[in-house]
Amino acid sequence: MARAALKDAKQDAARDRVSALSLPGGASWAAEVRQAALGRIEAMGLPHRRDEYWKFTDPATLTQPEAPAAALFDPRETPMFDAVDRLKIVFVDGVFDPDASDDLAMEGVEIERLAEATQKDIHWAKDLYGTLEARGHDPVERPLAAFNTAFATDGVVIRATGRASKPINLVYLHKSERSDAVLHHLVKIEEGGDLTLLESGPAAARFSKGLEVDIADRSAFHHVRIQGRDHERRAVTGYFARLGTESTFKSFTMTVNGVLTRNEMVVELTGDDAIAHVAGAALGDGKDFHHDDTVFVTHDAVNCESRQVFKKVLRNGATGVFQGKILVKPDAQKTDGYQISQSLLLDEDAQFLAKPELEIYADDVACSHGSTSGAIDEDALFYLRARGVSQAEAQNLLTIAFLAEALEEIEDERLADDLRARLTEWLERRIR
Amino acid sequence: MLDIKGLEVKLEEEDKQILKGVDLNVEAGKVHAIMGPNGSGKSTLSYVLSGRDGYEVTAGSATLEGADLLEMEPEERAAAGLFLAFQYPVEIPGVGNMTFLRSALNAQRKAREEEELSAADFLKLIRAKAKDLKIDAEMLKRPVNVGFSGGEKKRNEILQMAVLEPKMCILDETDSGLDVDAMKLVADGVNALRDAGRGFLVITHYQRLLDHIVPDVVHIMADGRIVKSGGPELAREVEENGYGDLLGEVA
Numbered sequence: 001m002a003r004a005a006l007k008d009a010k011q012d013a014a015r016d017r018v019s020a021l022s023l024p025g026g027a028s029w030a031a032e033v034r035q036a037a038l039g040r041i042e043a044m045g046l047p048h049r050r051d052e053y054w055k056f057t058d059p060a061t062l063t064q065p066e067a068p069a070a071a072l073f074d075p076r077e078t079p080m081f082d083a084v085d086r087l088k089i090v091f092v093d094g095v096f097d098p099d100a101s102d103d104l105a106m107e108g109v110e111i112e113r114l115a116e117a118t119q120k121d122i123h124w125a126k127d128l129y130g131t132l133e134a135r136g137h138d139p140v141e142r143p144l145a146a147f148n149t150a151f152a153t154d155g156v157v158i159r160a161t162g163r164a165s166k167p168i169n170l171v172y173l174h175k176s177e178r179s180d181a182v183l184h185h186l187v188k189i190e191e192g193g194d195l196t197l198l199e200s201g202p203a204a205a206r207f208s209k210g211l212e213v214d215i216a217d218r219s220a221f222h223h224v225r226i227q228g229r230d231h232e233r234r235a236v237t238g239y240f241a242r243l244g245t246e247s248t249f250k251s252f253t254m255t256v257n258g259v260l261t262r263n264e265m266v267v268e269l270t271g272d273d274a275i276a277h278v279a280g281a282a283l284g285d286g287k288d289f290h291h292d293d294t295v296f297v298t299h300d301a302v303n304c305e306s307r308q309v310f311k312k313v314l315r316n317g318a319t320g321v322f323q324g325k326i327l328v329k330p331d332a333q334k335t336d337g338y339q340i341s342q343s344l345l346l347d348e349d350a351q352f353l354a355k356p357e358l359e360i361y362a363d364d365v366a367c368s369h370g371s372t373s374g375a376i377d378e379d380a381l382f383y384l385r386a387r388g389v390s391q392a393e394a395q396n397l398l399t400i401a402f403l404a405e406a407l408e409e410i411e412d413e414r415l416a417d418d419l420r421a422r423l424t425e426w427l428e429r430r431i432r
Numbered sequence: 433m434l435d436i437k438g439l440e441v442k443l444e445e446e447d448k449q450i451l452k453g454v455d456l457n458v459e460a461g462k463v464h465a466i467m468g469p470n471g472s473g474k475s476t477l478s479y480v481l482s483g484r485d486g487y488e489v490t491a492g493s494a495t496l497e498g499a500d501l502l503e504m505e506p507e508e509r510a511a512a513g514l515f516l517a518f519q520y521p522v523e524i525p526g527v528g529n530m531t532f533l534r535s536a537l538n539a540q541r542k543a544r545e546e547e548e549l550s551a552a553d554f555l556k557l558i559r560a561k562a563k564d565l566k567i568d569a570e571m572l573k574r575p576v577n578v579g580f581s582g583g584e585k586k587r588n589e590i591l592q593m594a595v596l597e598p599k600m601c602i603l604d605e606t607d608s609g610l611d612v613d614a615m616k617l618v619a620d621g622v623n624a625l626r627d628a629g630r631g632f633l634v635i636t637h638y639q640r641l642l643d644h645i646v647p648d649v650v651h652i653m654a655d656g657r658i659v660k661s662g663g664p665e666l667a668r669e670v671e672e673n674g675y676g677d678l679l680g681e682v683a
Contacts, residue, residue: 377522377524379522380523382506383518383521383524384524385483385505385506385510386483386484386506386507386509386510386518387510387536387539387540387592387596388507388510388539388543388596389507389536390507391505393535394507397527397531397532397535398524398526400527401524401575404525404526405526
């Protein structure tokens with residue numbers, strides 16, 4: 001298919017897809033934001049297997065009108081982050097649940113629902129909603145993110161003016177087999193602000209999530225996400241973060257199960273001396289598991305540091321994808337960029353597809369990247385077994401060890417320990 | 433304790449016979465040493481006994497207190513009381529030394545249907561044992577053997593031995609890469625574990641380790657067989673005259 005014909009096909013598909021939908025209502029500014037996003041989708045068209053950044057992942061089930069059914073899954077365990085003192089905001093199949101949620105009130109932080117904020121004629125969210133997404137399509141188009149901006153039915157808008165006294169936890173429950181949820185969150189961390197956002201749960205049979213985070217000078221945003229373990233759920237995330245001077249951004253995602261996960265992340269370091277660490281750990285089992293991290297980090301300021309650490313453990317035909325880029329603009333001197341993507345393939349049926357990229361236009365930078373695929377270390381396995389550890393337990397220990405570098409990116413030790421314990425528990429379940 | 437009869441072993445990958453009929457009986461409470469030139473099959477013997485992949489036993493037997501070792505998985509051999517101190521201890525990035533030791537100890541206890549040790553009791557145990565071997569808390573926190581010096585790795589092996597309290601200890605070239613002080617420390621650790629219920633098989637190329645861990649019996653191994661056995665004086669003979677004379681004499 002020629003380039004022009006492909007574009008036509010994509011645009012036709014986009015028009016088909018949106019024709020039956022109507023934009024959610026709201027104040028005029030919100031309507032404009034959504035209308036503009038709709039325009040972007042129609043111009044870009046829907047993603048296609050022929051697109052450079054979709055050749056490893058088939059977008060069909062993410063773009064088709066009906067969400068494919070996903071059986072409900074009861075993990076039979078204490079909910080994630082239950083031991084953490086947090087402010088809980090619950091969505092059931094994408095619908096806000098006020099009874100299960102805490103009061104949206106915390107000192108130093110304004111929290112509102114997107115559905116309410118977009119009704120107000122004047123709101124700070126106007127400057128953020130769709131803004132980072134809109135500028136995140138160059139040079140790679142992300143039509144599903146624009147779709148999310150246009151059609152998000154709800155979400156939260158959070159503005160931190162100070163240090164939050166506890167994390168905010170977005171809890172996504174999945175209770176209907178055919179639910180199709182579209183949520184969009186806006187997070188603005190004002191100068192001196194410091195907030196931790198936790199996310200947990202599958203959210204829906206198909207979940208589209210948009211997240212735009214604006215991190216002002218000298219502020220910090222921490223993010224830990226555990227994607228739902230429902231085996232048949234699908235999820236696509238468009239995650240956009242902008243960092244100001246001397247700001248810190250740390251995000252960690254753990255993915256276990258799910259037939260399709262596409263986590264797109266666009267990080268822009270726009271102020272000097274900023275730090276961005278993004279990490280992910282994925283555990284995939286079975287040929288239906290497909291997990292895709294597509295990460296784009298742009299250095300556009302002096303003396304910034306970025307790290308991308310992505311680890312995947314795959315077996316029984318599971319597929320892992322990593323597409324990661326560090327772009328260093330001409331003026332971004334003294335950049336310290338690091339990217340590592342690694343897979344541990346527990347058998348010969350699993351596959352890992354990686355596309356690491358560096359694009360550097362400044363001359364005084366230190367950037368390194370690496371990508372590896374390997375099996376379990378037989379010498380280490382034997383050493384553990386020779387000390388009495390069973391083969392299965394030894395394999396689990398080595399699996400967690402493999403993921404350790406990604407887990408280390410979680411700054412809060414308690415959260416990290418909690419996750420390590422969960423991982424061990426989940427791995428042990430698989431043996432039984 | 434450890435009873436090896438007519439053990440013949442070849443490499444799995446190629447048709448190469450390494451052990452050509454090894455007979456050896458280590459009694460409880462005794463220290464046996466195996467010496468021999470490079471390539472004589474000493475290390476292969478230790479690997480085969482501990483259950484490493486890549487070897488095929490073509491004849492003979494090996495039992496520990498009457499139980500057939502060769503039928504067991506490596507972890508079952510460990511739980512039965514066999515311990516191999518590795519010539520090259522493996523580095524395991526991402527697994528803390530403490531986690532490793534505790535997993536090993538509790539796995540063995542579980543296999544023997546004993547109660548697992550609590551975190552607190554384990555900590556107490558490990559601290560006491562580590563102190564004797566001059567292993568500091570920092571070393572216990574680090575990932576297994578990662579960034580350890582040669583001496584630290586070998587001390588870590590002996591620490592594992594002290595914690596796991598095996599019945600039968602095989603030390604494979606534990607002296608390699610050690611300076612005199614480190615060797616003394618390691619030997620002291622081993623000697624502290626010597627008792628009437630425990631057997632030792634010390635594999636070494638040089639006699640010097642045997643100055644510190646004095647054996648009851650010394651065997652000379654060459655070309656896949658034990659060609660000569662005797663008392664500690666045999667080790668000194670090797671030291672003075674090398675293997676050439678001894679082997680020439682046997683031939």
